Amino acid sequence: MPLWVADMDFAAPPAVRKALEKRVAHGVFGYGAPCPSLIDGVLDYLARAYDWRVQAAWLVWLPGLVTGINVTVRSVRDAADDAAGVLTSIPVYPPFLAAPKNGAQPLRTAALAQVDGRWKMDIEALEAACLPGTKLLLLCHPHNPVGRCWSRAELIQLADFAARHDLVVCSDEIHCDLILDTDKRHLPFAMLDEAAAERSITLMAPSKTFNIPGLGCSFAIIPNPGLRQRFLRVMQGIVPHVNILALAACEAAFRDCAAWHQELLGLLRQNRDRLEATVAALPGLSMTHVEATYLAWIDARALAQGLSLPGDMSPAAYFETRGLGFSDGADFGAPGWVRCNFGCAPKLLEHALVRLRHAVENPVVPA
Numbered sequence: 001m002p003l004w005v006a007d008m009d010f011a012a013p014p015a016v017r018k019a020l021e022k023r024v025a026h027g028v029f030g031y032g033a034p035c036p037s038l039i040d041g042v043l044d045y046l047a048r049a050y051d052w053r054v055q056a057a058w059l060v061w062l063p064g065l066v067t068g069i070n071v072t073v074r075s076v077r078d079a080a081d082d083a084a085g086v087l088t089s090i091p092v093y094p095p096f097l098a099a100p101k102n103g104a105q106p107l108r109t110a111a112l113a114q115v116d117g118r119w120k121m122d123i124e125a126l127e128a129a130c131l132p133g134t135k136l137l138l139l140c141h142p143h144n145p146v147g148r149c150w151s152r153a154e155l156i157q158l159a160d161f162a163a164r165h166d167l168v169v170c171s172d173e174i175h176c177d178l179i180l181d182t183d184k185r186h187l188p189f190a191m192l193d194e195a196a197a198e199r200s201i202t203l204m205a206p207s208k209t210f211n212i213p214g215l216g217c218s219f220a221i222i223p224n225p226g227l228r229q230r231f232l233r234v235m236q237g238i239v240p241h242v243n244i245l246a247l248a249a250c251e252a253a254f255r256d257c258a259a260w261h262q263e264l265l266g267l268l269r270q271n272r273d274r275l276e277a278t279v280a281a282l283p284g285l286s287m288t289h290v291e292a293t294y295l296a297w298i299d300a301r302a303l304a305q306g307l308s309l310p311g312d313m314s315p316a317a318y319f320e321t322r323g324l325g326f327s328d329g330a331d332f333g334a335p336g337w338v339r340c341n342f343g344c345a346p347k348l349l350e351h352a353l354v355r356l357r358h359a360v361e362n363p364v365v366p367a
Contacts, residue, residue, distance in 0.1 A: 001352050002325040006144070008211045008294060008343030012249070013260040016210060019252035023245055032244035034061055038251040042219070045254040049177065052191050060220040060231060061242050065174050066095045068203040068220050069138065071239065072170040073103035075230040076136040084108075084133030089121060090333035091297070093144045093172065097333060108134065109333060112146060117288055119146040121154055123161055130165050137162055139171045141189060142179065142292035145332055145339045149184045149292040152192075159189070159196045168227065170201045174218070175293045177209040177261065180269050184291060190223065197223045201231065206253040208293075209261060211343075217246035268294050271342040271349050278353045282360045294343035298326075301336035307363050321366060322359035324352060 011017070039056050046052045062068045073086055085106030088096045100107040110125035126137075139158065142149045150158075162169050171189040179186050190200040205218030222228035242250075272290050279287050279296075284303030290296055300315035309318055316328035316338050329337025342349055 001323060001348070001355065003341045003344070003352055004325050004327040004339070006208070006295060006341060007213050008341075009345060009348065010211050010264070010343070012212050013210055013253065013257040015256035015260070016212060016249050016252045019248045019256075020245055023248040029244060031241065032247060033241065034059075034247055035251075038247055041251045041255045050186065050188055050191065052188055054221055055223075058221050058223050058228070060222060060228065060235075062203075062218045062220060062235075063216045063240055063242050063246075065172065065203050065205050065207070065218040066099075067239055068201075068218060069095055069099045069170065069172065070102055071231055071234050072138075072168075072201050072203075072220075073099045073105060073136065075227070075234045076168050076170075077103055077105060084131040084135070086136045086138060087126065087130055087134050087167070088138040089126065089140075091145055091329065091337065092138075092140050092332060094331045096138045096140065096172075099138070112143075114288070119143070119148050119288055121150070121158060123157055126161055130167075134165065135168060137167045137169050139169055139189060141171050141173050142175045142186065144172075144175060144293055145295050145297040145327075145337075146288065147290035147293050147295060147297060149179050149181065149186060151184075152187055155187060155189055155192055159192050162199060163195060166199075168199050168201065169196070170203065172203050174203065174205050174208050176204065178265070178268070178294060179292045180265065180272055181291045186292075190221065199224070199227075201227065206250050209264075210249075210253040210257060212246075212249050212253065215243070215246040215249050217242050217250045267346070268343065271344070271346060272296070274346070274349060275340065275342050275353065278356065282357065284360060294341060296340040296342060297329075298338050298340055299336070300329075300338050303360060304336060307365050309365060313366070318365070319356075319359055322364070323355050324359065 043054055046054050085108040086100035087108045089112050090109045108129045110129040113120050113122040176186040190197040190202050202221040207213035279285050284306050287298045304315045314328050316326050319326050327339035
């Protein structure tokens with residue numbers, strides 16, 4: 001049962017499908033660009049959802065968020081500081097770990113901390129990992145895989161750290177519309193204050209919330225004109241335009257899918273609660289509360305030790321032998337953990353939880 005890749009099993013919203021059908025019926029598939037109604041739709045959505053007043057000139061359209069991470073690494077790179085590297089916290093979404101290498105930069109990491117059963121940013125660890133020439137901090141917000149919705153206080157602390165070290169902050173906010181806790185609200189890093197905005201590159205997309213990642217549409221929001229021009233120069237001649245179907249889907253998603261979005265959040269909350277309760281009852285497994293995303297980060301190190309897994313077998317590999325396809329924590333910088341995608345029908349999740357209980361309570365370890 002594939003519970004790994006970070007998209008959902010659900011069909012895209014009816015309004016998105018209708019917009020795509022209309023665009024296909026047009027019959028001409030030439031070159032395209034974001035039209036005024038799409039740009040207005042995005043700006044209106046950001047204002048409604050976050051009270052964020054974004055200027056159209058700040059938008060840079062991209063065929064994918066991972067592209068944006070890699071362009072950011074190259075645009076911030078300074079040849080005199082090649083040894084200083086790119087800074088991020090781990091565990092984290094694997095492209096954060098790959099992009100610095102792709103851009104010929106060292107990777108510098110600081111571990112997130114678990115305090116009272118909750119993941120937190122460790123500013124002291126970031127201070128220790130940051131070198132004088134470091135120019136870039138990659139932030140996952142909300143966090144994939146630990147599921148945190150970072151608070152204003154935590155973001156202010158991070159912004160102060162970035163200001164002290166003169167860091168550009170690339171904030172991956174692709175899961176921003178998937179806040180599951182009803183007492184929390186996403187706060188874009190760039191909204192903290194003008195100084196934070198000036199050092200920020202915010203990456204967003206409709207792909208996760210509305211389950212259209214295969215269409216390939218995202219955008220960067222870069223208020224600083226100098227930083228934006230460097231970003232655009234790196235893209236030139238390399239990064240393709242967003243395709244016309246993706247643009248049509250993006251506009252419909254942000255304009256016409258509010259009710260579908262709320263229904264989705266309700267279903268994801270139910271799935272999260274069911275998964276958390278099951279894991280809490282199983283020996284050898286543990287997880288923290290998922291505040292945002294449809295991804296659960298499960299500590300299986302004690303289970304692996306109790307089962308005496310062969311040295312070359314990870315918990316993810318063991319679960320695969322029992323019919324469960326989780327992401328391997330090693331890919332996120334944390335061997336012994338697994339990531340579970342619960343963005344699926346409740347009946348499918350229940351089948352998966354039956355397999356999970358059986359794998360833990362009736363282990364069969366390959367020789």
